[in-house]
Amino acid sequence: MALERTFVLLKPDAVARRLCGEILARFEAKGLKLAGMKMLKVTPELSKQHYAEHVQKKFYPQLEEFITSGPVVALVLEGPGAISVVRTMLGSTNGRESALGTIRGDFGMSRQMNLVHGSDGPEAATREISIYFKPEELLSYPTSLDPWTFAGDEV
Ligand code: UDP
Ligand code: MG
Numbered sequence: 001m002a003l004e005r006t007f008v009l010l011k012p013d014a015v016a017r018r019l020c021g022e023i024l025a026r027f028e029a030k031g032l033k034l035a036g037m038k039m040l041k042v043t044p045e046l047s048k049q050h051y052a053e054h055v056q057k058k059f060y061p062q063l064e065e066f067i068t069s070g071p072v073v074a075l076v077l078e079g080p081g082a083i084s085v086v087r088t089m090l091g092s093t094n095g096r097e098s099a100l101g102t103i104r105g106d107f108g109m110s111r112q113m114n115l116v117h118g119s120d121g122p123e124a125a126t127r128e129i130s131i132y133f134k135p136e137e138l139l140s141y142p143t144s145l146d147p148w149t150f151a152g153d154e155v
Contacts, residue, residue, distance in 0.1 A: 002080070003080055003082075004079065004082040006077055006086050007118070007125055008027070008119075009073070009117040010074075010115070012066065012069050013066075013108075013115055014072075014073070014115045014116060015072060017107075019115065023107075026089065026103060030085065032077040032086070033143070034076070034077065034078075036075065036138040036139065038132075038133070038137070039074075040072060044064055047063075048064070049131050050067075050128065050131060051067075062112060063112060074132045079150070080150050080155050083118075083125050086119075087119075088102075089118075090103050094114070095110050095114050095115070096108075096109055096110070
């Protein structure tokens with residue numbers, strides 16, 4: 001299992017509902033390390049880049065309207081297998097159907113307003129991180145908790 005970085009976006013509903021701290025606390029408590037964080041507003045152009053695979057879909061116009069409707073918080077999280085760990089923590093797309101214990105299942109009632117985006121694989125993670133962050137905005141730093149978070153042979 002490699003040490004991975006994944007891209008996470010706390011969507012406008014997470015900011016508006018003041019759930020950013022609670023969601024970030026889950027990722028931190030899990031053992032994921034913050035490598036980057038910024039608040040911004042997604043423009044229509046950025047939305048089309050981020051959601052390139054969905055631009056032709058029927059739901060895209062409403063998705064763009066939603067994702068550009070207010071500020072978001074962009075994160076890069078690091079850890080062994082971080083990409084799939086975050087996807088598991090998010091739950092399934094629709095908050096009404098997502099299992100309790102997942103972020104979308106615990107906090108969400110919507111398919112569109114599902115609070116958090118997480119990269120769905122290594123290629124998406126690399127692509128999405130580079131869309132939202134410059135290399136110099138990402139930090140690597142050892143902490144004294146690292147040896148208590150995963151064993152050396154797990155990365
Ligand atoms: N979405 C939507 N309507 C749909 C499907 C998706 O508004 O019918 C939104 C939702 O916010 C979702 C995003 O588009 O998170 C991307 O869709 P995807 O199927 O990739 O879901 P995810 O990977 O985020 O679970
Ligand atoms: Mg997706």
